[in-house]
Amino acid sequence: MNIDKIADASTGQKTPREIFQDEWLRGMPKAQWPSYIDESATLVMEGITIGDTNLTKGDFSIETGTLYRRGLARTTGRQRSETSLPVGSVSGRDLGIVMWALNGLKRDIETSQHTNYTSTSRAVEAVLNKAMIGAVADQNFDYTDFERIRLPEGAAVTDLMAELFCRPRSDAFVDALVEISEESRRSGESLLQLLEQPKMVTALWEHQREALAEWLDSGCRGYVDMATATGKTFLGLATIAHHFGDLHPNDTDLTRKNLRPDTDSDATVVVVAHRSVILDQWKREFDRHLNIPKEASASDGEYTARYSWGEVHFWTPNRLLERDVPDADLVVLDETHHYVGGSGFGALLDQMSGHLLALSGSLNEKNSNTLERRQIPKLFEFSLRDGQRVGIIPQCDWHVRIVPFEGQSTLAEVTEQYRTGYDQYSDGSAASVLEDVADDQLSFNSLSEARSITQSRYGREVKERNDEFRKFSAATKSRGLTKYNLSPTLSAITSITLNHVHDHKCVVLLNSGDEIETVVSGLRRELNENFDDLVVDLDSYDGDPLEAIESFDEKREVGVIIGTASTLGEGVDIKTADVGINRSSGRLSHSLVQRIGRILRNPDGDKRATFYHVVGIPTEEDAVLLKEDGQELLDMASQLVSWGESFDARPGFETMEVGVDESLYQLEQHGAHGILGSDSYSWPTNEDARERLRNICEEIRGSEESVLLKMDPQLTSGTQPSNRTNYVSSHSDSKIELPMTLLKAVSEHVEGNASIGHDSRFIEQAIREGLEEIEIAKIGASESDSDTDFLSAVEINPVLCSVLRVALASTGVSSSEFAQMAVKKALSKHVIDNNEDAFDARSSK
CATH class of the missing domain: 1.10.1220 (Arc Repressor Mutant)
Structure with missing residues (x-):
C-alpha cells in the first residue's frame, strides 16, 4: 500500500476511485460501467472535473482501471476470477492504461484537422492493427500470437476493449498492447502517424506469394491469369505495399528493396478498371487489407486519393485516355480482359513502360498477345480448379443453425436501461438543456440513431450537463457490447457434433477456453468410454498443438478436434476434415468464407463437406429489441446468402426448437418492416447483398411464416436435376x-x-x-x-x-x-x- 493510501486509511478519507464508484456508479449495472467510464474519461481529457472525485489526466486510468475491468468482465456473463480470457488476468492498472490510450486516440482522431471521419472506429482499428503488426516486425512477439482486430462502424472504445480483452489472446499479445499504450503515453507521440502507411495486415496465400515472387523476379512487369475469388485484387495491393510500405511479417522474405521506386513522398500509382464500381471496391480494399481508412486520404476529386507517401489514381480506360498516362511508379490493370483489346488501348500500353501488373481471370489469346507484344509476359496461372483443390473455393453444404443466446439476463438488464432512456429522450426533449437547439436536432427512432445522437456535437454538450442522458448514452453502447459478447447456446454445438462424430471428421471452432470446456464436458457425458478415442481438445493439450492437429488429420478416421480460431483458424490445414462447426462471433466478417475454405480443405476436388455456422438470437422478451435485432439478423442473412452464392454453396437456415421458430418469425417481420419503412436505413454496400436483402424483406412482408427457414439451399456444382432443360448448352458465352x-x-x-x-x-x-x-x-x-x-x-x-x-x-x-x-x-x-x-x-x- 502506498503512502497516500496509508494516509487515506488512517484518516478515513476515500480514494478518488472509491468516490467515483460511490457517487457515479452506484446503482448502475456493472455491464454499463465501462461505457460510463469512457464518457467520463473524455470529460477529464477536456479538463472537466467529475464531481468531487478530484480525478485528473494523470491518475484517471490508474484509479478507474479496476472498475473498468470488473464491468468488462460482467459483460462476458462470468465472474472475472472464473474466466481464462485476458480480462480475468490483466491488472486493473494495465487495462486502465490501454483504456486511456484508446480514448485519447479516439479524441485525437475526432479533433484532427487532416481527416474527416464520420466514424472513428476504423481509424482506431487501423492504427492499433498497424501498431501490433509493427510489434511483430520488431520481434516484440511472434506473429502466431497476433490476431487482426475488426470493428463495426460507430464502435465505441468499449467495443474495442471487449475485442482486446474478452477474446482469447496470448500473454505476449496483451503485454505488447500494454507496452504500445505505455510508450505512447511516455513519448507524447500520436499513433495517428501510422494511419496512411500501406502495410499489409493480412498474410498472402501461398499461390499469391508465388505470383508476387514471379512478378518481382521479372522486374515488376507482367500479367497473372487467376480465377475469380482467388485473390487478384489482394495481389495487386501487395505490390503497392511492397513498393511504398511493408508486406505482412509472414511475407517480408519476399521484399526486394532494390526494386522499390526511388520516391520519398511523391509516388504515383495508377489503378485501372473498366467500371467505377470496381474502382470503388479497390478503395474499400485499401481500407480492408492495407488498413488505410478511406477518410485518411485527401481527395482530389472522385478519382484520386492523396496520401503522405504519394497519390493513387483510380481511373477507367476512358479517363486514362482523356488524361493521358502519367509518369507512374506503378500501374495495376484490373480485369484486364474487359478493355485490353479495345480500340486505342494498345497505344496507352505503349506508354506504360515501367512497373506494371495486369490482372485477369479470362484473357483470350488475342488479349494475351496484345500484352506480350508490350513486354508484359504471362507470369502465373491459377485456375478455378486450383482454387477448389487448395480449399479457397470449397464445395460444401452450408447450414446456418439459429439458436437462442446463452444466458440473456445481462442483455435484458441493459436492454431495459436503453428502453427507459428511449422513452425519456426519443422525442428530443434532451435539447431543453441547450440554448437555441430544437428538439428535432436530438430526436431519434432507433438504437443506431440514438448512438449517433449521443455522439453528436449537441449530444456531447447534453452529456456534459445531464448525468441521466450520459447514462442513457452509456446504455446505447453497452447493449451492443453485451450482445456482441454473448455466445449462441453451446448445447446446440454439442448436439451437432454428436450427430456427426461417429461417422465423420469434425472441426469445431469456438471463441474461448471457457466455451471449449463447456462443449467438451457435454461430449464427455454423452460419449462416456468412447470420449478419448473421438475427441481432441486443443485447449487442454500439453504438447505442440500443431502436432495434435497433424495427428488428427493423418491418423484419425473419425472424431472431432476442438479449438479456438487462433489455434484452428487461418493458416491451419486439416485436409481430411469433412464437417466444420463454427460458433458465430458478434459481428459478421468475410473471414468466415475463408474459414470454410481453410478448414474444410478439398485437395482432390471430389470431397463433399458440410459446414455449420451457429448463430445466436435474443429470444427472451425483456432482452430483445424486435426492430433493431431483426434488421441486424436480416442484414447478416443477406450477406451470408450473397457469400454462399459466390462459391456455389448458398446456406440453408434452420432451427431445432419451436420457440426459436416464433422468435425468428417476429424478428423477420419487425426487421423487414423497419428496413423497408425507413429512409435512413444503411443498406449493405455490397451490391449482391443489398439485392438479396431487399428481396428477402419484400417476401417477408407478405409471409405468415419464417422466410429464412423456407429458403432452399442452392444446388452445388454437378447436382443439376436431369429434368431441367439446358437452354445454353450451345451458347456457353453469355x-x-x-x-x-x-x-x-x-x-x-x-x-x-x-x-x-x-x-x-x-x-x-x-x-x-x-x-x-x-x-x-x-x-x-x-x-x-x-x-x-x-x-x-x-x-x-x-x-x-x-x-x-x-x-x-x-x-x-x-x-x-x-x-x-x-x-x-x-x-x-x-x-x-x-x-x-x-x-x-x-x-x-
Whole structure:
C-alpha cells in the first residue's frame, strides 16, 4: 500500500476511485460501467472535473482501471476470477492504461484537422492493427500470437476493449498492447502517424506469394491469369505495399528493396478498371487489407486519393485516355480482359513502360498477345480448379443453425436501461438543456440513431450537463457490447457434433477456453468410454498443438478436434476434415468464407463437406429489441446468402426448437418492416447483398411464416436435376459487348435509382423490352457507337442471351448492335434529360 493510501486509511478519507464508484456508479449495472467510464474519461481529457472525485489526466486510468475491468468482465456473463480470457488476468492498472490510450486516440482522431471521419472506429482499428503488426516486425512477439482486430462502424472504445480483452489472446499479445499504450503515453507521440502507411495486415496465400515472387523476379512487369475469388485484387495491393510500405511479417522474405521506386513522398500509382464500381471496391480494399481508412486520404476529386507517401489514381480506360498516362511508379490493370483489346488501348500500353501488373481471370489469346507484344509476359496461372483443390473455393453444404443466446439476463438488464432512456429522450426533449437547439436536432427512432445522437456535437454538450442522458448514452453502447459478447447456446454445438462424430471428421471452432470446456464436458457425458478415442481438445493439450492437429488429420478416421480460431483458424490445414462447426462471433466478417475454405480443405476436388455456422438470437422478451435485432439478423442473412452464392454453396437456415421458430418469425417481420419503412436505413454496400436483402424483406412482408427457414439451399456444382432443360448448352458465352460510355450512362442511372438493382439487371430488362418494341430490320450500322469508344463485355442471363441470338440469327444484326439500341431506348424512356441525342453527343466527344 502506498503512502497516500496509508494516509487515506488512517484518516478515513476515500480514494478518488472509491468516490467515483460511490457517487457515479452506484446503482448502475456493472455491464454499463465501462461505457460510463469512457464518457467520463473524455470529460477529464477536456479538463472537466467529475464531481468531487478530484480525478485528473494523470491518475484517471490508474484509479478507474479496476472498475473498468470488473464491468468488462460482467459483460462476458462470468465472474472475472472464473474466466481464462485476458480480462480475468490483466491488472486493473494495465487495462486502465490501454483504456486511456484508446480514448485519447479516439479524441485525437475526432479533433484532427487532416481527416474527416464520420466514424472513428476504423481509424482506431487501423492504427492499433498497424501498431501490433509493427510489434511483430520488431520481434516484440511472434506473429502466431497476433490476431487482426475488426470493428463495426460507430464502435465505441468499449467495443474495442471487449475485442482486446474478452477474446482469447496470448500473454505476449496483451503485454505488447500494454507496452504500445505505455510508450505512447511516455513519448507524447500520436499513433495517428501510422494511419496512411500501406502495410499489409493480412498474410498472402501461398499461390499469391508465388505470383508476387514471379512478378518481382521479372522486374515488376507482367500479367497473372487467376480465377475469380482467388485473390487478384489482394495481389495487386501487395505490390503497392511492397513498393511504398511493408508486406505482412509472414511475407517480408519476399521484399526486394532494390526494386522499390526511388520516391520519398511523391509516388504515383495508377489503378485501372473498366467500371467505377470496381474502382470503388479497390478503395474499400485499401481500407480492408492495407488498413488505410478511406477518410485518411485527401481527395482530389472522385478519382484520386492523396496520401503522405504519394497519390493513387483510380481511373477507367476512358479517363486514362482523356488524361493521358502519367509518369507512374506503378500501374495495376484490373480485369484486364474487359478493355485490353479495345480500340486505342494498345497505344496507352505503349506508354506504360515501367512497373506494371495486369490482372485477369479470362484473357483470350488475342488479349494475351496484345500484352506480350508490350513486354508484359504471362507470369502465373491459377485456375478455378486450383482454387477448389487448395480449399479457397470449397464445395460444401452450408447450414446456418439459429439458436437462442446463452444466458440473456445481462442483455435484458441493459436492454431495459436503453428502453427507459428511449422513452425519456426519443422525442428530443434532451435539447431543453441547450440554448437555441430544437428538439428535432436530438430526436431519434432507433438504437443506431440514438448512438449517433449521443455522439453528436449537441449530444456531447447534453452529456456534459445531464448525468441521466450520459447514462442513457452509456446504455446505447453497452447493449451492443453485451450482445456482441454473448455466445449462441453451446448445447446446440454439442448436439451437432454428436450427430456427426461417429461417422465423420469434425472441426469445431469456438471463441474461448471457457466455451471449449463447456462443449467438451457435454461430449464427455454423452460419449462416456468412447470420449478419448473421438475427441481432441486443443485447449487442454500439453504438447505442440500443431502436432495434435497433424495427428488428427493423418491418423484419425473419425472424431472431432476442438479449438479456438487462433489455434484452428487461418493458416491451419486439416485436409481430411469433412464437417466444420463454427460458433458465430458478434459481428459478421468475410473471414468466415475463408474459414470454410481453410478448414474444410478439398485437395482432390471430389470431397463433399458440410459446414455449420451457429448463430445466436435474443429470444427472451425483456432482452430483445424486435426492430433493431431483426434488421441486424436480416442484414447478416443477406450477406451470408450473397457469400454462399459466390462459391456455389448458398446456406440453408434452420432451427431445432419451436420457440426459436416464433422468435425468428417476429424478428423477420419487425426487421423487414423497419428496413423497408425507413429512409435512413444503411443498406449493405455490397451490391449482391443489398439485392438479396431487399428481396428477402419484400417476401417477408407478405409471409405468415419464417422466410429464412423456407429458403432452399442452392444446388452445388454437378447436382443439376436431369429434368431441367439446358437452354445454353450451345451458347456457353453469355457476354455482350457494349461501349463504355454507354455503360457509364447505365451506371449513373442505376446509382440514382436504388429500386433497379444493378447494371446488368437494367441491361437485361432493356433487351427484353427491346425484343417486343424494336423493329430489328430497321437497325443499321449507324446505331452502334464509334469504333473509337472502348467496348466492354457484360455478362447477362445466359437464357436471355440465347433467345436474343435466335431472334437475330437471320437479320444480320449482332447482339451488341441490338443491345446498344435497346439500352439507349430504355435510358431515353426512364431518365429525365438523358435522351438519346444527349447521349450520342457525349459519346462522340
